[in-house]
Amino acid sequence: MLDADAELIDERIAVTGDLVATVRELMTAAATSELAPEELEAIRGELAVLAARLAERSRPTPLRQHLDLAAIDRVRAGASWPLWRHNPLAIPLDVRVHDGVASADLVPGPLYEGPPGSMHGGLSAAVLDSLLAVLAQVQRRRVVTVGLQVSYRAAIPLGAPVRLVGRIVGTEGRKTTAVGEILLPASGPGQPETVAVSAEALLVEIPGAPD
Ligand SMILES: CCCCCCCC(=O)SCCNC(=O)CCNC(=O)[C@H](O)C(C)(C)COP(=O)(O)OP(=O)(O)OC[C@H]1O[C@@H](n2cnc3c(N)ncnc32)[C@H](O)[C@@H]1OP(=O)(O)O
Known part of the structure; x- marks a missing residue:
């Protein structure tokens, strides 16, 4: 594997890890939020846009860091x-x-x-x-x-x-x-x-x- 490929994989592992950590915060916030229903509905719309954007290019299963x-x-x-x-x-x-x-x-x-x-x-x-x-x-x-x-x-x-x-x-x-x-x-x-x-x-x- 070329050094540049390995660097790209390392960067993807790090950035995806941070992204998923933020998604976990989002999951907790979504499940426990007591904002007004119209505000929740507006946020849902924004999140749907982000979900579609992430899904533009995707893999069949989650990224996995191998215990090699x-x-x-x-x-x-x-x-x-x-x-x-x-x-x-x-x-x-x-x-x-x-x-x-x-x-x-x-x-x-x-x-x-x-x-x-x-x-x-x-x-x-x-x-x-x-x-x-x-x-x-x-x-x-x-x-x-x-x-x-x-x-x-x-x-x-x-x-x-x-x-x-x-x-x-x-x-x-x-x-x-x-x-x-x-x-x-x-x-x-x-x-x-x-x-x-x-x-x-x-x-x-x-x-x-x-x-
Ligand atoms: C990196 C972090 C990962 C975290 C993962 C967390 C762990 C998981 O959740 S794993 C997912 C759930 N587990 C599975 O999907 C396993 C499903 N089972 C299988 O694929 C097969 O049964 C497999 C491959 C394990 C064994 O099949 P096979 O290779 O044909 O071996 P087999 O001869 O049946 O069994 C080997 C030995 O295990 C024993 N054994 C197998 N299954 C069982 C069972 N359910 N209970 C008790 N003993 C068992 C057998 O009796 C045998 O013992 P012995 O050598 O003394 O005769």
């Missing part, structure tokens, strides 16, 4: 991996891997709501699934999830920080078992974090280069 061998080496050296940066429907996570433990911080926003005021269980499962799949990929295993057992132990309030952690507990042939948790902050100094959600994933290696 070079990226895996960077993560193993301490860099975080910006997961789902280019898909506004997914929850973005900056995944870190240290001493075999994956972790990420998250503040569930208004759009993550399931039961009133707390995070949707399917989204909790999705973020843990993603965290554990990335952890396996950082161990150079290109995997998909074939099973995910999730246990919901405490509600996750919206707007407050939580911590995701995950680790691999076993490998056998193509199969990897990994466990993860979503932790609520400690209620005070010296207190433990509370496990809000725990999950066990069965991941199976598939052929092909890591991505």
Whole structure:
């Protein structure tokens, strides 16, 4: 690949990431705005123009930043991996891997709501699934999830920080078992974090280069 092509791809990855981050802000603002109906209708018209403009040239699926061998080496050296940066429907996570433990911080926003005021269980499962799949990929295993057992132990309030952690507990042939948790902050100094959600994933290696 020519240097100029690589630069263009890097620029597209960066600019699209910023665009999608702004779209996420827009999604939250649209879903929660209490402006007058006529103002909302005017904004909808402006947004429809922008959506049509973006769709003038498009690709079949979202842009994707590949967790290739070079990226895996960077993560193993301490860099975080910006997961789902280019898909506004997914929850973005900056995944870190240290001493075999994956972790990420998250503040569930208004759009993550399931039961009133707390995070949707399917989204909790999705973020843990993603965290554990990335952890396996950082161990150079290109995997998909074939099973995910999730246990919901405490509600996750919206707007407050939580911590995701995950680790691999076993490998056998193509199969990897990994466990993860979503932790609520400690209620005070010296207190433990509370496990809000725990999950066990069965991941199976598939052929092909890591991505
Ligand atoms: C970069 C971040 C990405 C984030 C992605 C997040 C992760 C995801 O959500 S992945 C998407 C959801 N998952 C999928 O779409 C997977 C769908 N399943 C498949 O494609 C196939 O089942 C596949 C390719 C995994 C395995 O098929 P195949 O290659 O024929 O292998 P197969 O022999 O059936 O299974 C391999 C082993 O896994 C086991 N296995 C497969 N499926 C299951 C299952 N559902 N439950 C338990 N064990 C299973 C088999 O028993 C076998 O075990 P053993 O080696 O001991 O005999």
